[in-house]
Amino acid sequence: MKVFFVTFGCKVNTYETGCMAKTFAEKGFTVSDTAEGSDVIVINSCTVTSASDKKVRQSLRKLRHENPDSLIILTGCYPQAFEEEAKKITEADIITGTRNRSEIAGLALNALSSSSRTKEAYIQQYTGHEAFEPMSYDSNERKTRGFIKIQDGCNQFCSYCIIPFARGRIRSKPPEDIASEVTALVKNGYQEIVLVGINLAFYGAEAGLSLTDAVETVSRVEGVKRIRLGSLEPEMISGDDLLKLKNTESFCPQFHLSLQSGCDRTLKAMNRKYTTADYTRLVSSIRNIFPDAAVTTDVMVGFPGETEEDFEESMEFVRKTAFSKIHVFPYSPRSGTKAAAMPDQINSSTKSERAARMTELGHELEREFLRAQVGKTVPVLFEKENCTSFHRGYSPNYTLVKIKREPSIKSLRNSIFYVKIKESMNGFCIGEIIPAEPKG
Template structure:
């Protein structure tokens, strides 16, 4: 049967969707990007914000309305975090959570045999749950491959449902990582992005560290670039940064989750650092890596955020000079501590603060792009754009476009002299040096 996957949310979800795609194909199904052709729809949900939930439910309603005879399977964080919402959920034929995705083909077969709806959302076992064996051999239309090496989160930030959706921290063993990366290298991938729900905690359950995982991947001859997904900043100590800096294949791009630049707000969020500690981590990175890029997420309108706290956060974020910032308003999540906090902020105030923060961050983003002009950077090219320019990324993940006069350089790396930029990317010429 033909199937299509819709994947919401983070890089981990994208990896897991690719895993589901490959086990479905191995079971005899055929993937399609065409809604009209698909007989099975798999929706891998995200629940990091209320907006994420809303987008997913909107898609499910549309799929059921437009494709009334199709099989719809819902999985992921939304169903896992809020299972009671789906006891009588008539938009889907099959509803599972995050613990049984490897059984998706089995659920499909069961439904085809019985025509009875399936709801099977299993709780996480916080004492004995281990890392789910899963691997991928390729990624559709990508020069880089995501590899999930960690799942779960033990932080319990006051606004977040993800620990309930993902369970405790658990890590992929190095032998499994090595086998997966070796296969990806054989299939032509030279860039690996290690991802996880709380990636910085990789290995704490099996006596390893994140640096061990990076060094394991670096041993694979066919892999030339290694990146990391989103990181919790306080876990980047001197030893970790030194080991990463010693790895020639490591790309100096760090997404360090901030959430707020105000220490008092961070306390209410149950984050585990102050703004000054965060600033020192950024300084430590910049001392150890030339031309690094640091990106982050910033929430505005958290309960109790006064004008003074917002101003402190704005000044801090502006002062750091991030290469890129994802700004978003706080959204209430039932079951979290923050949902019951006093002094909830009006939506109009959240929107106003989000615009102010976004405008400031956009100015800094363009300043970062400008700082790349005149530098020679190694760029791994992916594909041509609509104008025939080839697009790729430097090691610090700056988007770069080059006019190759029609020469195909997909999947190849070149040193590029950056000569200019616009709002979206830098431009350059392939360097002869």
């Protein structure tokens, strides 16, 4: 039996797909890289915007048309947040949400063994008292970076966001389970561990723990060379946390701090829990403690009520903060959220124009950041080569570094070498390996 997976959305979804694939394999399935000929097709959905829902539905229609005999399972955030809407989708045979992912393979087996196929929905709503669902992923894929989901749920209820309804309240993976999963990944050759979550900075908040406890847990696993963090909410990171991270030798100083807007009036309307002054203090602390840190962010433009003056204020804050990279996206109304019903919705052309201006600023800041890397000597963890001209990998602050590929040099995949950065380009730097023993 074959199973094919389609994944939409964030790194957490990607991780959960990997865990589901492991469960299917344990029940006798072979994970296929194509939908054609697959007995089961699993679509792991995203619902962060209405456009995300549209992509999921389009994928469902296409897959059903091309694979009329396959069992199609729709799972993930979309059916969890919009149960009644999802139940009306005719292309899916089984619909589940974001709970009990380990049961999906069993549901598939039962359906395949049934003499008649009937549409079934298994969506359990959150009560607020759920424990962290046990999931583990010990992939032996030839990759250098292993992702581990250690946190789920969100209590923030930002006015534009549906995710608390799709993921429930905050809950965290126990430290002993983190250690066990990291140990398995290291045995399979992974040197870098990336911790991810729906609201990662809130790790352990319900149990008297903190994100630094998770980082320290990973650092104690023998063989871990690097630890990296996913996206963080700025109000949950303290100076003490930064000092603990500084004392963790394997920690990589890359901080993706979700901003959303550089205008306090807009932040308040978004129901964000910090001000631009709070954000500036945190970034200053990061750069004082980690001089080589990269600070990246997300910026939303065109939020309801955002005036041209508000947007310019956000632009100026972004420019002053000097992010190394920015993910820019125009606000998209999400049914079920407060922002969708707010007055003064911004028209599409204005949102597109503002997104283009903010994106160009982001490119300018990225070029400045990369120019500042020239002359530094940094350890680079090399990844699988994807071209004949260069070896490529990442420094601790996630600068993409390329070195010219000489015919006499074997593959550098999954090895760490010190590289002197010689030149900056658009999106990456060029360097050369300095004479030293490999660190891995």
